[in-house]
Amino acid sequence: MKICLYIFSSKTAETLLHSLEKAQQKKLHIQLGASEWLLLNYPGFCELFTVFEENRQIPTVESMQKVIGKIYPELPGRCAGAELQKHENAVVHFLQNVAGLTFDNLGHWLLEPIRDAFEQASDDGFTGPVLHHLFQKGIWLHEKIRMESTYFKFAVHPAAVVCELAGKIFGTVNNKSVHFIGWNPGFENIVSELESNGAHDFTLHCSNPKNIDSRVHQSNIAPDQLNGKLETADLIFIGSPNKKFQLQKSAISRRMVAQNNSCLFICNYSSDSDAIKDIKRIYNVFCYDEAELSRFIELNKSNREEIRPEIDAWILEESHNFFQWLDSDERYNFSGMIGASQEMQQIFELISRVARTNITILIDGESGTGKELVAKAIHSLSSRSKKPFVAVNCGAIPETLLESELFGHVKGAFTGADVDKTGLIETATGGTILLDEIAELQPSLQVKLLRFLQEGEIKRVGGNETSHPDVRVLAATNKNLANLVDAGRFRSDLYYRLNVLQLTLPPLRDRGMDVLYIAQYFLRRINETFQKEVREFSVEARQALLDYHWPGNVRELENAIERACALAVGKSITIHDFPTALHAQQAKKKTEFLTLKDVEKHHILKILDHCQWNYEEAAKTLEIGRTTLWRKLREYGVDKNTTD
Amino acid sequence: MSLIIQWIIWVFYAGATVFYWRDFIGAERKKNKLKINLLTVAIAIHFAFFIFFLSDQGRLHIANISEAMNSFVLFTALMYWVLEKRLHEPSMGTFILPVLLVLHAISNLLFDPAPEIAAILKDFKFEIHVFSMLLSYSAFTLSFIASLLQYLLARELKKLSMGVFYTRLPSLTFFEKISNVAVDSGLFFAIFGLGLGLYGANIVWDNLMVSDAKFSSFLIIIATYGFHLISRKLLGWQGNRAAIISIIGFLWILFSFIVISLAFTTQHQFG
Numbered sequence: 001m002k003i004c005l006y007i008f009s010s011k012t013a014e015t016l017l018h019s020l021e022k023a024q025q026k027k028l029h030i031q032l033g034a035s036e037w038l039l040l041n042y043p044g045f046c047e048l049f050t051v052f053e054e055n056r057q058i059p060t061v062e063s064m065q066k067v068i069g070k071i072y073p074e075l076p077g078r079c080a081g082a083e084l085q086k087h088e089n090a091v092v093h094f095l096q097n098v099a100g101l102t103f104d105n106l107g108h109w110l111l112e113p114i115r116d117a118f119e120q121a122s123d124d125g126f127t128g129p130v131l132h133h134l135f136q137k138g139i140w141l142h143e144k145i146r147m148e149s150t151y152f153k154f155a156v157h158p159a160a161v162v163c164e165l166a167g168k169i170f171g172t173v174n175n176k177s178v179h180f181i182g183w184n185p186g187f188e189n190i191v192s193e194l195e196s197n198g199a200h201d202f203t204l205h206c207s208n209p210k211n212i213d214s215r216v217h218q219s220n221i222a223p224d225q226l227n228g229k230l231e232t233a234d235l236i237f238i239g240s241p242n243k244k245f246q247l248q249k250s251a252i253s254r255r256m257v258a259q260n261n262s263c264l265f266i267c268n269y270s271s272d273s274d275a276i277k278d279i280k281r282i283y284n285v286f287c288y289d290e291a292e293l294s295r296f297i298e299l300n301k302s303n304r305e306e307i308r309p310e311i312d313a314w315i316l317e318e319s320h321n322f323f324q325w326l327d328s329d330e331r332y333n334f335s336g337m338i339g340a341s342q343e344m345q346q347i348f349e350l351i352s353r354v355a356r357t358n359i360t361i362l363i364d365g366e367s368g369t370g371k372e373l374v375a376k377a378i379h380s381l382s383s384r385s386k387k388p389f390v391a392v393n394c395g396a397i398p399e400t401l402l403e404s405e406l407f408g409h410v411k412g413a414f415t416g417a418d419v420d421k422t423g424l425i426e427t428a429t430g431g432t433i434l435l436d437e438i439a440e441l442q443p444s445l446q447v448k449l450l451r452f453l454q455e456g457e458i459k460r461v462g463g464n465e466t467s468h469p470d471v472r473v474l475a476a477t478n479k480n481l482a483n484l485v486d487a488g489r490f491r492s493d494l495y496y497r498l499n500v501l502q503l504t505l506p507p508l509r510d511r512g513m514d515v516l517y518i519a520q521y522f523l524r525r526i527n528e529t530f531q532k533e534v535r536e537f538s539v540e541a542r543q544a545l546l547d548y549h550w551p552g553n554v555r556e557l558e559n560a561i562e563r564a565c566a567l568a569v570g571k572s573i574t575i576h577d578f579p580t581a582l583h584a585q586q587a588k589k590k591t592e593f594l595t596l597k598d599v600e601k602h603h604i605l606k607i608l609d610h611c612q613w614n615y616e617e618a619a620k621t622l623e624i625g626r627t628t629l630w631r632k633l634r635e636y637g638v639d640k641n642t643t644d
Numbered sequence: 645m646s647l648i649i650q651w652i653i654w655v656f657y658a659g660a661t662v663f664y665w666r667d668f669i670g671a672e673r674k675k676n677k678l679k680i681n682l683l684t685v686a687i688a689i690h691f692a693f694f695i696f697f698l699s700d701q702g703r704l705h706i707a708n709i710s711e712a713m714n715s716f717v718l719f720t721a722l723m724y725w726v727l728e729k730r731l732h733e734p735s736m737g738t739f740i741l742p743v744l745l746v747l748h749a750i751s752n753l754l755f756d757p758a759p760e761i762a763a764i765l766k767d768f769k770f771e772i773h774v775f776s777m778l779l780s781y782s783a784f785t786l787s788f789i790a791s792l793l794q795y796l797l798a799r800e801l802k803k804l805s806m807g808v809f810y811t812r813l814p815s816l817t818f819f820e821k822i823s824n825v826a827v828d829s830g831l832f833f834a835i836f837g838l839g840l841g842l843y844g845a846n847i848v849w850d851n852l853m854v855s856d857a858k859f860s861s862f863l864i865i866i867a868t869y870g871f872h873l874i875s876r877k878l879l880g881w882q883g884n885r886a887a888i889i890s891i892i893g894f895l896w897i898l899f900s901f902i903v904i905s906l907a908f909t910t911q912h913q914f915g
Contacts, residue, residue: 168815
């Protein structure tokens with residue numbers, strides 16, 4: 001895989017590719033020849049991140065501009081200063097963007113636009129496992145930086161700085177009254193930032209109201225009337241360069257009397273620095289001008305820079321891990337789980353997002369979908385990874401024993417309790433406990449578990465002392481807990497406690513090509529165990545794997561591959577090596593009519609097999625263009641790695 | 645034995661102080677539970693000692709300056725502990741613990757293994773009087789620390805210099821609220837204790853001894869914090885002004901607690 005990043009310099013605030021229609025984007029996708037790509041593009045900013053197959057040559061900036069120019073003729077003239085970054089540099093840049101460490105030319109944080117762009121690209125089918133993996137790493141890094149460093153605590157955006165200062169003064173800006181004297185374009189961001197922190201009361205004093213932010217109430221007053229209008233103000237922003245519309249000391253004194261001298265925050269964004277000169281000395285008034293705030297931002301930036309080397313080291317480490325993963329042929333592997341389908345990538349992304357938090361997660365899905373693997377992934381990506389991971393199957397332990405297993409018991413609590421015993425919850429202290437088959441938990445234990453989740457305290461069976469183990473709780477079930485709650489078989493309060501976040505794992509039959517990736521993974525593993533040399537699946541066997549409905553999910557697939565591997569003669573597994581259920585279904589299917597697409601896919605695969613996966617030769621044999629072959633392979637979800 | 649236990653308690657307080665300072669000064673505010681755990685252990689042992697003393701001696705551990713100072717340390721630490729557990733904000737501990745550490749050390753140094761206790765000092769009303777006084781001092785101490793931090797933070801905010809207080813402390817409002825609640829509750833205990841004291845003084849001294857330095861000093865304390873309350877409610881004094889009054893009040897308490905108690909040993913006696 002070749003990873004490239006094309007950064008188009010766009011110093012003007014013009015949008016480069018924003019007007020591309022979906023059809024044009026698809027055209028661009030084919031023309032680029034990239035297996036995955038992400039276009040981050042909005043006024044003043046344009047980056048194109050591409051992933052090419054190993055056998056593809058990386059297009060130069062000029063050829064890339066030409067390709068884009070064909071579809072969007074106005075572009076080449078606008079992105080004269082394009083830059084190309086490759087491999088590690090490109091990956092580091094991408095991770096920095098997703099982790100929230102970069103800003104565009106206009107100083108906007110890239111975190112949100114890149115996440116939106118990624119979701120859009122993902123919906124449109126332009127992203128694949130490589131970009132998903134990188135994106136997940138970026139999100140995970142963002143959480144790590146947020147929780148383990150003070151980097152994001154230093155605000156570097158003017159609106160964020162204002163909010164930070166207001167927070168230091170008032171604690172919260174909730175219900176604070178914000179007044180603007182004259183309007184400044186930067187106030188829009190301040191309104192948004194303050195609003196997101198709970199402020200709702202915004203008033204603009206000006207002599208000629210304009211069509212500005214709808215969230216701001218406009219009071220049309222003459223300059224000399226301002227004096228009596230600020231009595232309710234908690235925060236005042238001066239944006240008017242008009243000297244007549246100046247803030248008077250008497251107006252502030254009047255406000256201080258009216259508000260019992262409670263704190264007042266004033267920011268002067270007008271060019272007149274004398275506007276606040278007299279006011280500064282008033283007691284309990286915190287008054288700043290733009291220059292002071294800029295100096296403050298610089299200070300925060302330098303504070304961020306001090307921490308940056310440590311963060312850069314984390315990013316480099318993740319970039320290194322990424323390339324290891326790319327080379328390790330585990331492209332669809334996420335912490336031991338394999339999945340390239342959209343559904344699984346979304347699950348992986350959610351895991352990356354919540355792993356480092358401490359929230360309780362309910363994992364549900366059919367039996368054999370890998371709930372325990374998800375729990376282990378959450379644990380291994382969290383800060384608790386070095387502490388124990390304990391999995392308890394609540395359905396496998398008799399009710400009478402489960403309580404003492406979970407909570408422990410004291411000596412003499414019941415017959416046979418000869419010594420004190422530590423429960424599994426206490427054993428998991430500092431780590432994570434997975435309560436599998438949680439639906440099987442008896443009502444009496446549900447109460448006790450609820451108490452632990454609410455109060456964080458447990459009591460051993462027969463004991464009086466309570467303890468407060470620090471344990472993250474994950475629960476898993478193959479049943480619909482909401483239905484059990486409705487039927488009165490599961491406590492609703494416990495359900496809501498457990499269901500802070502629900503991860504629903506899709507059944508294998510809905511995961512498309514994942515079946516083949518997982519089958520390939522099992523085949524490799526079983527080969528090692530059995531010391532066999534079975535390397536591939538025949539075309540029919542692959543089709544059978546894809547067509548079967550897998551009621552037992554991954555577990556059933558594993559057994560099927562194990563059996564097939566044991567029975568296989570030679571280097572490939574044929575359909576006859578699979579259990580009866582699989583080839584019976586396939587035999588039934590053969591009698592039915594195939595669609596044109598099935599026939600075409602089957603034929604392309606046959607030719608590719610014949611040409612030993614040489615795309616050039618296969619395209620020639622099929623008498624179609626190489627790009628058409630690519631498009632068709634992508635359409636049918638055919639990947640060499642899974643069909644070898 | 646008692647003195648050894650007191651020094652052990654002191655060591656725990658000292659350990660907690662070190663960790664509070666380490667986390668406060670450190671580049672990152674770590675969510676290190678060690679400091680609060682050490683403080684919890686110190687308070688638990690201290691409290692156990694207080695209860696044991698009560699059951700063993702049949703009186704509260706408040707009869708002389710050493711004992712009173714010791715109990716004051718316990719009450720203040722306990723009040724702070726409850727505050728931190730409720731508000732999850734450890735910054736005040738960084739400043740309150742050194743004060744307690746010094747007072748606890750002085751108390752240990754003044755330790756008298758066999759104090760002569762006048763009968764009146766074992767009287768329940770007298771015990772409640774001293775107990776209330778100590779509670780009020782503890783509340784005023786919390787108010788002092790909150791006010792001091794509020795003042796220092798306000799200074800940095802005015803100058804917009806991003807010093808250690810700006811980076812480490814919560815908001816001005818946070819400290820102001822704590823300080824105000826502490827002053828109000830401290831005043832309540834002080835007036836209640838003073839009332840009981842005056843009642844007891846009538847029994848012991850026949851008349852009110854205004855020439856008693858401790859008594860006069862305490863009147864100044866009540867006047868100072870009373871002014872804090874009135875200026876807040878009637879004059880609208882908030883922020884730094886209220887903080888300065890609280891700081892002055894506490895400095896006077898320290899003076900009263902240490903200097904007056906040690907210098908005028910013949911006054912405020914009930915033997």
